[in-house]
Amino acid sequence: xxxxxxxxxxxxxxxxxxxxxxxxxxxxxxxxxxxxxxxxxxxxxxxxxxxxxxxxxxxxxxxxxxxxxxxxxxxxxxxxxxxxxxxxxxxxxxxxxxxxxxxxxxxxxxxx
Amino acid sequence: xxxxxxxxxxxxxxxxxxxxxxxxxxxxxxxxxxxxxxxxxxxxxxxxxxxxxxxxxxxxxxxxxxxxxxxxxxxxxxxxxxxxxxxxxxxxxxxxxxxxxxxxxxxxxxxxxxx
Numbered sequence: 001x002x003x004x005x006x007x008x009x010x011x012x013x014x015x016x017x018x019x020x021x022x023x024x025x026x027x028x029x030x031x032x033x034x035x036x037x038x039x040x041x042x043x044x045x046x047x048x049x050x051x052x053x054x055x056x057x058x059x060x061x062x063x064x065x066x067x068x069x070x071x072x073x074x075x076x077x078x079x080x081x082x083x084x085x086x087x088x089x090x091x092x093x094x095x096x097x098x099x100x101x102x103x104x105x106x107x108x109x110x111x112x
Numbered sequence: 113x114x115x116x117x118x119x120x121x122x123x124x125x126x127x128x129x130x131x132x133x134x135x136x137x138x139x140x141x142x143x144x145x146x147x148x149x150x151x152x153x154x155x156x157x158x159x160x161x162x163x164x165x166x167x168x169x170x171x172x173x174x175x176x177x178x179x180x181x182x183x184x185x186x187x188x189x190x191x192x193x194x195x196x197x198x199x200x201x202x203x204x205x206x207x208x209x210x211x212x213x214x215x216x217x218x219x220x221x222x223x224x225x226x227x
Contacts, residue, residue, distance in 0.1 A: 033214055042203050042217025043157070056212040089155060099145055099164070101215060103157035
């Protein structure tokens with residue numbers, strides 16, 4: 001257990017529905033990352049927060065995706081109008097600002 | 113071009129033997145970091161070892177060591193005395209020292225330890 005928690009662990013939804021995931025980081029970590037991992041691949045970077053500021057977004061993050069980190073604590077990732085191609089594991093990672101990134105257990109999304 | 117290349121989709125090793133998992137990388141940034149993560153079937157990403165581009169010595173963490181060859185741009189993971197619990201997917205990743213410091217991962221190597 002790295003101390004990073006994610007909720008829910010699994011989510012099954014129908015195409016076209018909106019979903020929201022939550023990440024609770026290690027409290028003293030100011031860097032927070034979201035990654036997406038599809039079957040058989042390594043994680044791919046989606047977006048990055050330093051405290052409450054979203055400083056970088058990958059071009060993988062389409063307009064249907066939005067992320068927030070109010071007050072620089074927990075973060076949410078919302079996907080609107082889900083598509084089958086959104087099915088993946090969504091991983092949150094946090095870091096104290098130097099080298100390590102500690103990953104949460106992930107949220108596995110299945111879009112039917 | 114791929115930034116991180118792991119050419120071994122699957123590897124088998126006998127219990128108690130050593131195994132090397134290959135990783136090559138591509139960057140023009142003089143300052144970067146290299147990581148190895150383990151991902152068991154349960155899905156969590158477990159940090160194993162880190163090597164900075166300016167580190168003079170190869171990193172070691174218990175049974176894990178990183179064979180860093182900067183000129184060849186390789187960062188192979190060596191696991192000594194393999195255990196059944198080492199069976200998992202292993203990912204090599206690189207962090208370039210831009211503002212976000214996000215990790216770029218390879219496609220992974222599935223390691224199976226045989227009894």
